[in-house]
Amino acid sequence: MDKVKILVVEDEMIIADNICDALEELGYQALEPAISYTEAIGRIEEEKPDIAILDIQLSGKKTGIDIAKKIRESYHFPFIFLTSNADSLTLNQAKEVMPPAYLIKPFSKEELYTSIEIALSNYSIIHKNKEDEADDSHVIKDAFFIKNKGSFLKIYFDDILYLKSDHVYVELHLKNTQQFLVRRSLNDILSSLDARFVRIQRSFVVNVKYISEVKTASVIINNSEIPIGKTYKEELIKFIKLI
Incomplete structure (x- = not known):
């Protein structure tokens, strides 16, 4: 040296x-x-x-x-x-x-x-x-890329309804009804997303923008019912405007 x-x-x-x-x-x-x-x-x-x-x-x-x-x-x-x-x-x-x-x-x-x-x-x-x-300053802050059939596909955060963990994969559910399977942990992907995404159950992260109804033990997003874990419900309530 x-x-x-x-x-x-x-x-x-x-x-x-x-x-x-x-x-x-x-x-x-x-x-x-x-x-x-x-x-x-x-x-x-x-x-x-x-x-x-x-x-x-x-x-x-x-x-x-x-x-x-x-x-x-x-x-x-x-x-x-x-x-x-x-x-x-x-x-x-x-x-x-x-x-x-x-x-x-x-x-x-x-x-x-x-x-x-x-x-x-x-x-x-x-x-x-x-x-x-x-x-x-050069990082794209409202999207990420996923590998899809030999190419890289840009996914905008605003297009994501929710994510579901499936062992070593994560399912991305989009507004246009498309679904993609990504070989990553849910924690890894959540760390790449912004504040609108909240974990509501061990296996689910949702985009709070698209929640249309909150029930006792679930939320409704685009006609899909997603369970809420007891330990995560408090965090979700912080993002909901109650009147």
Whole structure:
């Protein structure tokens, strides 16, 4: 497994060297430190670091905050701000780029390690959540596909009247009187459906939209009478508007 590559951006070379030494002792790969915005961007382009430690205050017009903004815009990897006695304006500017972690000078090797691991972990979680959100935007949310005679058939949730479990199969009963047999568990299919589907018996899930009558021990859907289990009736009542 490759070591985590870390870029240190610090204009005081003694401090930069000390940080790099500590990083190597902790098992990371410390890249040659940069002392300015221009050097930092050059290192990023050449070395492709996994994470950067950025001193907020740098000599020159551009600061560590400017580097952080560029990383967020163009390079997309985590960074840690390194600071000592920054004024409130600088700290507020730093907050705007949402660093995954901070390091306050002076700091111990243990604090350095903790900040790096927190930053990597936080970034990984945020990045995964964004990917999941992006993936979810392409998911069809009102239908699923079932395998049928060598092809895949799209079934809209609104077309399903009810589902009946039959050992390792589930029967799908549709509005147009079609029935399909799917080799899945009832729990698996229920987890793919939306809130209009309610389990009313161990072997039955119904689309509450199509319930025309609720009896003492059954419901009527499209002229079919489906039994209600005692333990499930309370859940069903929550979905029924009584007047």
